[in-house]
Amino acid sequence: MSARTLPLLFLNLGGEMLYILDQRLRAQSIPGEKARKDEWTDVDRKRVMNDIISTMFNKKFLEELFKPQDLYSKKALRTVYDRLAHASIMRLNQASMDKLYDLMTMAFKYQVLLCPRPRDILLVTFNHLDAIKDFISDSPGILNQVDETFRRLIETYNCLSDGEFQLIRQTLLIFFQDMHIRVSIFLKDKVQNSNGRFVLPISGPVPWGTEVPGLIRLFNHKGVEVKRAEFTTAGNYVTPQREGSFELYGDRVLKLGTNMYSVTRPVETHMSGSSKNLSSQAKENIAPNPLAKEELNFLARLLGGLDIQKPAGGESGFRLNLFTTDEEEEHAAQTRPEELSYKVINIEATQEPGRRAELSRILGELDVAEPRPDSAEKGEDLLALMDGL
Numbered sequence: 001m002s003a004r005t006l007p008l009l010f011l012n013l014g015g016e017m018l019y020i021l022d023q024r025l026r027a028q029s030i031p032g033e034k035a036r037k038d039e040w041t042d043v044d045r046k047r048v049m050n051d052i053i054s055t056m057f058n059k060k061f062l063e064e065l066f067k068p069q070d071l072y073s074k075k076a077l078r079t080v081y082d083r084l085a086h087a088s089i090m091r092l093n094q095a096s097m098d099k100l101y102d103l104m105t106m107a108f109k110y111q112v113l114l115c116p117r118p119r120d121i122l123l124v125t126f127n128h129l130d131a132i133k134d135f136i137s138d139s140p141g142i143l144n145q146v147d148e149t150f151r152r153l154i155e156t157y158n159c160l161s162d163g164e165f166q167l168i169r170q171t172l173l174i175f176f177q178d179m180h181i182r183v184s185i186f187l188k189d190k191v192q193n194s195n196g197r198f199v200l201p202i203s204g205p206v207p208w209g210t211e212v213p214g215l216i217r218l219f220n221h222k223g224v225e226v227k228r229a230e231f232t233t234a235g236n237y238v239t240p241q242r243e244g245s246f247e248l249y250g251d252r253v254l255k256l257g258t259n260m261y262s263v264t265r266p267v268e269t270h271m272s273g274s275s276k277n278l279s280s281q282a283k284e285n286i287a288p289n290p291l292a293k294e295e296l297n298f299l300a301r302l303l304g305g306l307d308i309q310k311p312a313g314g315e316s317g318f319r320l321n322l323f324t325t326d327e328e329e330e331h332a333a334q335t336r337p338e339e340l341s342y343k344v345i346n347i348e349a350t351q352e353p354g355r356r357a358e359l360s361r362i363l364g365e366l367d368v369a370e371p372r373p374d375s376a377e378k379g380e381d382l383l384a385l386m387d388g389l
Contacts, residue, residue, distance in 0.1 A: 001171050001174070002164065002170075002171045004157070004168060005171040005172060006065060007065050007153070007156070008157075008168065008172070009077075009172060010080075011128060011129065011149070012128055013077075013104045015129070015132055016104040016108055017100060017104050018049065018135060019259045020104065020261060021048065021085070023261035023262075025048060025090075026045065047088060047089065048088040049135045049136065050142060051089075053132060053142055054141075055084055056084055057148075059145070059148070062149060066152060066156060071171065071175055078101055081101060085097065103183060106179065106183050106186070107260070109198075113198055113200060115169065116208070116240075117209075118162065118169040119162060120207075120244070122153070122246060123244045123246070123254045123256075123257070124256045124257035125153065126150075126244075126245075127256065127257030128257050129146060129149065131257075132146055133146050154246065182194065182196045201235075204235075205238050205239065205240040208240050208242075208243040208244075212237045212238065212239055214232070214233050215230055
């Protein structure tokens with residue numbers, strides 16, 4: 001497991017979340033002069049995107065995120081995104097939040113699987129950040145936050161070896177290995193099977209720095225080439241024209257990580273049979289984590305430091321539905337297996353001991369993964385966002 005995986009996982013999933021929210025907010029927005037009080041306008045959309053991105057790139061939060069550490073558990077990570085999604089006036093009910101998280105995770109899993117080289121995961125991340133900068137192009141303060149994260153990524157990851165990036169890729173695939181949610185976009189494009197597993201292409205550009213397959217070279221003991229043999233490949237491979245830019249600005253070349261929702265089309269998710277079978281596995285791990293109290297306390301303190309926009313005065317917050325109709329949303333909530341549905345938890349993070357005790361009580365009711373022995377030695381603050389929820 002790589003201790004450098006978490007920032008890439010968080011930023012890429014966050015980028016996918018922003019793509020989806022922007023698409024749905026645009027689809028449901030009404031011209032300002034025609035909108036009722038409870039309807040979305042483009043002004044509301046921009047406010048939501050600015051609030052979420054500002055929270056996502058909060059300096060204190062990212063300082064903790066970039067510390068070398070193991071990945072958070074799926075529940076801890078889901079709770080962080082629930083917090084992010086509700087960082088503005090927008091409100092999602094549990095079914096829509098479940099669908100949002102399913103779309104985020106399956107999109108990034110597909111991108112990781114298709115990366116030509118493990119190092120290209122960094123280009124996927126840069127594509128997400130480039131798109132995020134477009135969302136907030138008229139907000140220089142937030143743009144500066146994103147650029148600072150860009151520079152931190154370049155400083156942290158550009159110097160890593162190919163072997164270290166391979167370990168990062170393996171860590172991500174281990175995280176995603178039990179997720180087989182069917183997504184309509186992938187099914188229609190025939191890149192996903194009905195069982196939720198992806199179809200990997202056998203044609204296209206080869207990784208940068210490699211040659212198109214079809215030639216075998218034989219060398220003698222002195223390293224001199226003595227013979228060549230050609231063979232026919234099943235795929236149609238091509239050499240990439242150039243390598244993508246790993247700098248703050250530049251052509252990434254790789255398209256993975258760009259916004260696939262820029263063309264409006266409905267997106268549905270369905271539980272595959274293999275995912276439904278996870279319910280038996282989920283029931284095996286119901287014992288509370290003995291370190292849960294301190295972990296959630298640290299999570300509360302960390303999130304308490306973020307500048308979260310709350311609806312003012314009479315504002316109750318606008319509801320966003322990720323389904324076509326309210327009936328579809330209600331049906332999804334009723335049919336989703338309970339073991340695979342993450343309960344939405346509202347965390348009011350303060351420094352008050354009474355509130356921390358209440359957070360600990362909530363945590364005791366959750367299904368928490370057992371920490372690894374070596375993780376405890378690193379300090380409970382490093383476990384705060386991993387297996388705490």
